[in-house]
Amino acid sequence: MTLDPDLFSDCLPGRPLIRIGDKWTTKIIVCLRDGPRRFGELIVPLRITAKVLTESLRAMERDGLITRTAYDTNPPRVEYALTPLGRTLLEPLAAICAWTAAHQPAVLEARAT
Amino acid sequence: MTLDPDLFSDCLPGRPLIRIGDKWTTKIIVCLRDGPRRFGELIVPLRITAKVLTESLRAMERDGLITRTAYDTNPPRVEYALTPLGRTLLEPLAAICAWTAAHQPAVLEARAT
DNA sequence: GTAGCCAGTTTCGTTGCGGTAACCGGCATA
């Protein structure tokens, strides 16, 4: 019982990470890695529904991870882009991706036995 | 529409990561960082219920991340420990923790405005 | 005038994670 009950207070909040634990945030960030993208350019490769994509984008905008830019053209054109803050997430995300690529087979094998 | 629809197939499976997206796995791994721990030594600092802890431990055992060792004593004594595979998760997890420690204030500030 | 494009919104329903509370079985102590 030697563990500090608040061991995680500054490192692992309620959820493992702000919006990193959910299904879509990480994928959206990876998708915006190479520059701004339009709504329709996110919805197709992510295979996400419009409603869930909108919700995710709004939440990430609130958190300062992305920006939303609407152009007053026709048909409407909206671009989403990573903020500098959002861009800082690419590095730890890459560490996670590397771990998955390296060890997922081992996990799947363990799960099978 | 230039993105490969299978962009994430080898990097970000259905969930962001095997059992990394959920609420407890990361905390359990951090908790076992310094050596084996008993059931009761996990349940107290994690502030988790017995049912959810049992479920999480079983799942992590299936995935080969931890081992469960039951000693035939009285009262019963069960120890959980990280496997070498589970231990490899500490490094990417540290990257996430570092990001959170560095940028969580910025996120909270963005959320407030 | 009708059809299509883009970026949504709305409604409704499903699923699954996590939580609460009660209970169990073997042993030890009072």
Added chain:
DNA sequence: TATGCCGGTTACCGCAACGAAACTGGCTAC
């Protein structure tokens, strides 16, 4: 006899994430 400890199990429940489908609105092209 009963009470407590340890490591669970079981039944039930609520909520938030997720999804499918239909609809909107402004503009353009046919």
